Amino acid sequence: KPVLSQPPHVDWLTGAFSRTPLLRKTTRLADLPGVFADHSGWQQADPQQIVYDVEMLDTLSGSGELFTGVTHLYPGKVGNEYFMTRGHFHALREQGEVYFGLRGTGLLLLQDEQGEMHLEPVVAGSVHIIPGYTAHRLINTGTEILSALAVWSSTAGHDYAALAGGFAWRVVEENRQVQVREVQNG
Ligand code: 6PG
Numbered sequence: 001k002p003v004l005s006q007p008p009h010v011d012w013l014t015g016a017f018s019r020t021p022l023l024r025k026t027t028r029l030a031d032l033p034g035v036f037a038d039h040s041g042w043q044q045a046d047p048q049q050i051v052y053d054v055e056m057l058d059t060l061s062g063s064g065e066l067f068t069g070v071t072h073l074y075p076g077k078v079g080n081e082y083f084m085t086r087g088h089f090h091a092l093r094e095q096g097e098v099y100f101g102l103r104g105t106g107l108l109l110l111q112d113e114q115g116e117m118h119l120e121p122v123v124a125g126s127v128h129i130i131p132g133y134t135a136h137r138l139i140n141t142g143t144e145i146l147s148a149l150a151v152w153s154s155t156a157g158h159d160y161a162a163l164a165g166g167f168a169w170r171v172v173e174e175n176r177q178v179q180v181r182e183v184q185n186g
């Protein structure tokens, strides 16, 4: 006879998933060497400080399936640079992704393979269509947790090495304002 299967729920105000098991990955300052411009500021900070948590639904992972996860990016800075995710291209470059802002204030930094840059404000309700061939990084420019829900291809994978030299723009606080700085190369 017909039965209802209960889907997971997400709290739209906090990004908390109702259902376990969840897969959870915590990224601390110690996990992000070379990511922030201010190296001595990074060394002096508490290495155990959590920068972000990613919680994912434990769903099918075969070809054609989708992953669903929430990134909770904490407020903070290293030197004058705001807390951010490491950022990545997908290993399968053509795979896009969708981010939905849930809470907090921040930016989504996008950089394509030609080095073309875009910055989108992330707020509750913002929808971000990340095209294929485009690296993405979340930046928390506010004073509360920035949470964003994401849906992406289970086979997309991550390529962190391609941007190990960093994104071309950095987002910093100067004179109490959010400023975007172009990185000088060479
Ligand atoms: C993904 C998503 C997203 C991302 C996290 C952490 O492709 O998996 O973009 O879940 O992984 O926001 O960011 P980093 O993977 O860059 O550390």
Ligand code: NI
Pocket: 088, 090, 097, 136, 152
């Ligand atoms: Ni991604």
